[in-house]
Amino acid sequence: MLKGLGGLGDMAKMMKAAQEMQTRMAELQDSLGRVVVIGEAGAGLVKARCTAKGEITGLEIDPAILVPSEKEVVEDLIVAALKDAQAKAAARGQQEMAKLTEGLGLPPDFKLPF
Secondary structure, eight states, X not given: OOGGGTTHHHHHHHXXXXXXXXXXXXXXXXXXXXXXXXXXXXXXXXXXXXETTSOEXXXXXXXXXXXXXXXXHHHHHHHHHHHHHHHHHHHXXXXXXXXXXXXXXXXXXXXXXX
């Protein structure tokens, strides 16, 4: 049927594959918003919850460290826990993306935009 049209049959396949990939990417983005990772600092005295998309959703501070003279230490632990949570979120996002792109024949370190 498309014999006289050269590579248009392949182009249609590519377009269909691109649409499927777009749908799968949207589903992945949605699922990353539901995955929660927890970053910790100070041996668990400060914990930060974050979605795999990097959105901070909560912070837990052990009351034992809430001493006025230790204010700077607490602030540093909060920042460290947030950074840990965001790093874990980024790693989880990359893991999920690798699963999605596994069958596409792309190099393992190929980065697709989010």
